[in-house]
Amino acid sequence: MIEAFPDTEAVHQCCICKGSTFPLIDLGRQPLANGVTASAAAADAAPAFPLDVIVCRECSLAQLNHRVDENLLYSEYNYITPDSSDLTRHYGQIKDFLSNCGFLGSESRVLDIGSNIGRLLEYLKPHVASILGIDPAQNIARMANESGIPTLATFFNKTTARKIREEHGEVDAVFIRHCFAHNPDPSVMSAGFPEVLSKEGILVIENAYFLDTVERGEFDQIYHEHMYYYNVRSISRILKNLGMRVVDLYHSDVHGGTMVFVAKFNGSSTPPSARVAEFLEKEKAMHTEAFYEDFLTRIASNRTELISLVNQLQAEGKTVHAYGASAKATVLLNYYGLTREKIPCIVDSTITKQGKFVPGTGNQIISEEEAAGNPPDYYLLTIWNYKDEIIRTVRATGNSTTRFIVPHPAVEVL
Ligand SMILES: [Zn+2]
Structure with a gap:
């Protein structure tokens, strides 16, 4: 039986439908996943906050039970979309899906919310009529503009959406990729959609598709920035308040299981595709206590297995480093207790992170060049979602000996 967490307050109501909730997982107190520190001592002293997820019994929306102040979360946002062949292929698949279904074409005017340095827009530019990005991080929006991707440096909400309509006209497609869950109140952002969308x-x-997160034991998708974990049913519940509905879905394996939800206004002539009903049926069948309990069992067994593997390798005198100092890595290393004594270094290509330390565990972040000069016996793939690409990158440096440990969905050594 799933019981309420012993050390938290009474479980909250669902933020969207006010339904009753049950606890899914408690990862304990965790540092902010993107809060890399300047020294190992600062990593040890990094502030930690409760990280636990609850699920609504009514609309099945998974959500954080405790929220961290947004000013703390986003004051130093340094995530830059990587230049990745896997991602470019993914953009191509989304574009093809949308054009094959008649949703996107050469006449489409496109707005991308949380556009970062504009990689998606850059990809779409030759295929659509116009592009515009919006991103609250000033430094990142500047980089986008300098590379020729028009980008507004501000938050998206009702007011800014209206301003976009006045200055640039309405748009035919609004993209919002991997940031719709980054806001404590989805209605603030979503109130802007009807203002600007034709x-x-x-x-x-x-x-990230919540069913995949649970089914594959990807607990490291859970961190303080991710306030919601969506499925078709819960997204539909949110869209209902806007007079919109899901009309189609594109499911992909990228990032450990991703869903592209395509929605239109209720008055639109497009009926929902058969895929929508299929996924809703599947979600209904899986929204059971046994399904969520299995998630906990899988995590516990993977954790035991991975920790004993690292201990065994260490006892044999082998070196283990990690690859990818992403937010996921912070969660995984902290929850598994893989501190710098066990994993001294973690490789990352992001220049602004190099030389810094993972909060909580103090693993030092090093560049790919530095790693190539001193390769370990094993890499723990903390960015398992870029597995194939990392293995190719490492092998391309002439390193044919380092082996790779994959943490999910089962612990695997490649
Ligand atoms: Zn709910």
Whole structure:
């Protein structure tokens, strides 16, 4: 039986439908996943906050039970979309899906919310009529503008959406990829959609798919920035308040299981595709206590297995480093207790992170060049979602000996 967490307050109501909830997982107190520190001592002293997820019994929306102040979360946002062949292929698949279904074409005017340095827009530019990005991080929006991707440096909400309509006209497609869950109140952002989207326009929300997260034991998708974990049913519940509905879905394996939800206004002439009903049926069948309990069992067994593997390798005198100092890595290393004594270094290509330390565990972040000069016996793939690409990158440096440990869905040594 799943019981309420012993050390937290009474479980909250669902933020969206006010339904009752049950606890899914408690990862204990965790540092902010993107809060890399300047020294190992600062990593040890990094502030930690409760990280636990609850699920609504009514609309099945998974959500954080405790929220961290947004000013703490986003004051130093340094995530830059990587230049990745896997990601470019993914953009191509989304574009093809949307054009094959008649949702996107050469006449489409496109707005991307949380556009970062504009990689998606850069990809779409030759295929659509116009592009515009919006991102609250000033430094990142500047980089986008300098590379020729028009980007507004501000938050997206009702007011800014209205301003976009006045200055640039309405758009036919609004993309919001992997940031719709980054806001404590989805209604603040979503109130902007009707202001700027044309009557027959599409809203394209992309997010980790909650069913995949649970089914594959990907607990490291859970961190303080991710306030919600969506499925078709819960997204539909949120869109209902806007007079919108999901009309199609594109499911992909990228990032450990991703769903692209395509929504339109209720008055639109497009009926929902058969895929929508299929996924809703599947979600209904899986929304059971046994399904969520299995998630906990899988995590516990993977954790035991991975920790004993690292201990065994260490006893044999082998070196283990990690690869990818992403937010996921912070969660995984902290929850598994893989501190710098066990994993001294973690490789990352992001220049602004190099020389810094993972909060909580103090693993030092090093560059790919530095790693190539001193390769370990094993890499723990903390960015398992870029597995194939990392193995190719490491092998391309002439390193044919380092082996790779994959943490999910089962512990695997490659
Ligand atoms: Zn709910």
